[in-house]
Amino acid sequence: MTFSQFECLKVERHGPVGWLINNRPERLNAMSARMRDEFALAWTELDRDPDVRVIVHTGDGRAFQTGVDVAEIASDGVGMERYRRSVEDFDLHFTAWHQQVWKPVITAVNGVCAGGGFHWIADADIVIAASDAEFFDPHVSIGQVVALEAIGLIRKMPVEAVMRMAFVGRHERLSAARAYELGMISQVVDPPERLRDEAQALAEKVARNSPAAMRATKRALWGALELGLTDACRAGAGELVSMWGHPDQEEGPRAFAEKREPEWRELTES
């Protein structure tokens, strides 16, 4: 499958791993209106490509992502009003979660992640970071509310650390090491130059697992954020049972017994 031409993103495939790379390094990868539209398309194309088993999301340059392009907002005469309808309706399309991508998504934070950049931390399955990556949320320092990204994060990690970032704003930064301690990320890559190699290696491990079983698992776990524990387990049972009778469920134990790599079925639409 070939990908569309993008201006603000790079979309590539390396073996079983699809790469989505923020590509506005001169703007610290801030999200322009155009980039926002390109995200929607890029996630969908990567999700549909049967050769892509896992997706890694990172950035070019010294920043990972710094949220909405404030310079564009301040100068184009339209400002945030452009986004009013989509936010009021919670009809967003720029993260994998928004786009209902059920393949595993790894965010590899290559540098500064600020403000709206947290969308792609909150909405990823796995997050790793270069040792010199830094996190901060300047919304309230520039008179803006932070809501969606922080809401996602407080469901996934200790709350106090998220509230502190929300209220201290641009006057303090969280290090990759502290993010690792808090369980916001699971791996710090040092030296930072090795980030992409490590992300590719991690993604290749994930790509060895059953695509169908990972999709069901991902649905069960993200679904668990929507419900109380007992109801989440009931819904999770539905995901478990969805694998019963699937060829991968036989193939997995057989390959294990025969000491060989399993041959998984390609994902079918659902």
Next chain:
Amino acid sequence: MAYDTLLVERRGPVGWLIFDRPDAANAMDATMFRELEAAWRELDRDPAVRAIVNSGNGRAFQTGVDVVQLGRDKDALREQSRRTRDAELRLTAWHNQVWKPVIAAVNGVCAGGGLHFVADADIVVAASDATFVDPHVSLGQASAYETIGLVRKSPMEPIVRMALVGAHERVDAERARQLGILSQVVDPPELLRDEAQALGEKIARNSPAAMRSTKQALWGALELGLADACRAGGQALVSMWGHPDQAEGPLAFAEKRDPTWRPLEPTQDMETRR
């Protein structure tokens, strides 16, 4: 009661439930499925047991379903499949509505379905050489119950990583402690049972009735939004008002002696869950 696949013991006020299929890495076969339900009930009903420790014999803590054995016992397989489908598992203390404090003491590898017993325990301690891995997706199986429980109780990202990387990576005991999946790493590993017993005895010094209400309030909080959980928790608080332990606690403190708690009344069926 005698068990084939478990050891159930009392040491002072602490009840022990020990997985005892060391040759099968303590994997759950049809017999263990049945015996777990009976063992949790036995310990929960024994008024002399104030806290329960769950551990394993041999190198493994617990490695999930013994697929080979269960495959040979069609009736047991059918029944376990039904319970899985209908969310009616009876493996853990939580499944069996045990309201006494439960400590999981992870003595070695904890894999796949073994994570049920970590997710559903109140307190988790581990030997320094214990490891955690969820190989479900590497075997073509979805991971749900265990990891759903864990993502509600600890940072989510490392749990999702464990679920999606599968057999190809392990989490060690020290990282699990950092993440708050467990609260104590015991080194050297041989001291695990002594430390778990000591912790169980500390817990056993507290009011059984107050701990039961506390446990109901905290697990109930995982079912509801914050304000609703506080409302339900308010009911749990009030349930202790007028209980003799509520007067005995401050009195013993003032008199500088150990309190004498009332034995736990048998639980009526709690509507808190299911």
